[in-house]
Amino acid sequence: MATLVDKLVDKRxxxxxIAKGLISKEQYEQxxxxxxxxxxxxxxxxxxxxxxxxxxxxx
Numbered sequence: 001m002a003t004l005v006d007k008l009v010d011k012r013x014x015x016x017x018i019a020k021g022l023i024s025k026e027q028y029e030q031x032x033x034x035x036x037x038x039x040x041x042x043x044x045x046x047x048x049x050x051x052x053x054x055x056x057x058x059x
Contacts (some may be wrong), residue, residue, distance in 0.1 A: 005031070 008023045
């Protein structure tokens with residue numbers, strides 16, 4: 001479940017929340033700086049569009 005802070009810093013609405021004064025730009029930047037680096041926790045997947053038999057050919 002998302003916390004209040006998560007809802008305030010949601011990147012889809014952060015500009016509106018800053019304009020309303022719900023959070024400052026400095027607070028948002030500090031929050032982003034404190035986020036852990038998750039790059040190493042992902043798995044890279046490459047998709048070749050030509051491999052799909054269900055999709056129509058790209059023109």
